[in-house]
Amino acid sequence: MLKSFDIYNQNNVLKIIVALNLLLVGTASLLYTNRLINRLEEREERYVQLYAKAISYLVDPSHNNSGDITFVTNEILTVNHSVPAIYVDPEGNISIYRNFELPEGTPEQQQQFLRSKKAEMRESHVPIVVEVGGGRRGLVYFNNSTLLxxxxxxxxxxxxxxxxxxxxxxxxxxxxxxxxxxxxxxxxxxxxxxxxxxxxxxxxxxxxxxxxxxxxxxxxxxxxxxxxVRRLETITARFSSIGSIPTLKEENLSEVVFQFTDYLARRISTKVNMTVTSQLPAGQMVKINKLLFEWVIENICKNAVDAMGGVGALRINMLLLPHQEIGIDITDTGKGISKANLQKVFSPGYSTKKRGWGLGLTLAKRIVEEYHNGKLFVKHSEVGKGTTFRIVLKTEQTTKAVQPQLSTVEKT
Known part of the structure; x- marks a missing residue:
């Protein structure tokens, strides 16, 4: 039965709490700012209405009697320093405008500029009607201020x-x-x-x-x-090298894999048929840390044996890839990995065993990608049929151009 053991649940909960807090802050800021915008927009519209009334006061003869209108012009009409506005008289002429920087040119060009602005304002706001007496009406077009x-x-x-x-x-x-x-x-x-x-x-x-x-x-x-005992010494050296920058040396990759799998074949289930083949040119050299790289092969192979329940076929094939890369495919006939779990197999704590910390594949991926600048991924997996892991290593140059030879080591 598939089991996923997550040892970092508390950290995940903390991440969710942080994300929720950020979402709440953003939502609250959005609602509050929108409220301010609506209030400011209403105020500006009332402001333009006052502006329109001032124009009506000046234009309508019934308002313009012997009284002094200096207060009106100073305190109402000219106070608008932010809201763009254009007054169009009943004859359709632009007679008053505020807060526009007219372009240089002839009066006709400036009038054309104001007419284009009037058209833009008509699309954004309904113009305010100005009663000028005698049933005649003008219109005030306006737009939002820069601040709004x-x-x-x-x-x-x-x-x-x-x-x-x-x-x-x-x-x-x-x-x-x-x-x-x-x-x-x-x-x-x-x-x-x-x-x-x-x-x-x-x-x-x-x-x-x-x-x-x-x-x-x-x-x-x-x-x-x-x-x-020598093997235990090797394992000890591996553990000692964790956390340190490993030394990479030119190694004959086929020899390293054949020698190690020969040792490993004697120590896994006798019901597992293990086959190792190489399609690499003779003497193909790759820079690796032998101790750590053998650890990668061991972890993947043991994971494959566990997936097969100790019974099945395990195939390892080394081959040349494009772009001066070398691939190592490790294929088992185990129970496979579902699509939902493909992204989890390299996560710390993920395990399909009742006993296990789920660190083997995580360490293998780290050794390949961080220490050897390579790649480790699931090339193919089908539930009930098996899985293929691929290791990709980079090589600076291919060895002398010889025909690749097929070498095989088989354990039955």
């Missing part, structure tokens, strides 16, 4: 800013979390390597003791024990 237009776009700008801040916060949080995970992994790996040191020394001493009495202890058994 800026406020209209402000909430969207604010949302963009909040979105950028949210992304930056998420990246900072994720980076911090990954750094913390790395510190935990490095510390755990180095402590494991340290703890293995003492029992390995003791085991080596027992191997030497058994070699000293070949008549009592079978030499073949002693050889196998020594191989396993």
């Amino acid at each position: 237009r800026q406020l209209r776009y402000f909430p969207y700008a604010l949302l963009v800013i909040l979105g950028v801040l949210g992304v930056l916060a998420y990246l900072a949080f994720s980076s911090s979390r990954r750094a913390e995970q790395n510190r935990v992994w490095v510390g755990l790996a180095k402590e494991t390597a340290h703890q293995l040191g003492t029992p390995m020394s003791s085991l080596m001493a027992w191997v030497e003791y058994m070699r000293s009495d070949p008549q009592q202890y079978d030499e073949s058994i002693t050889d196998e024990l020594e191989k396993d």
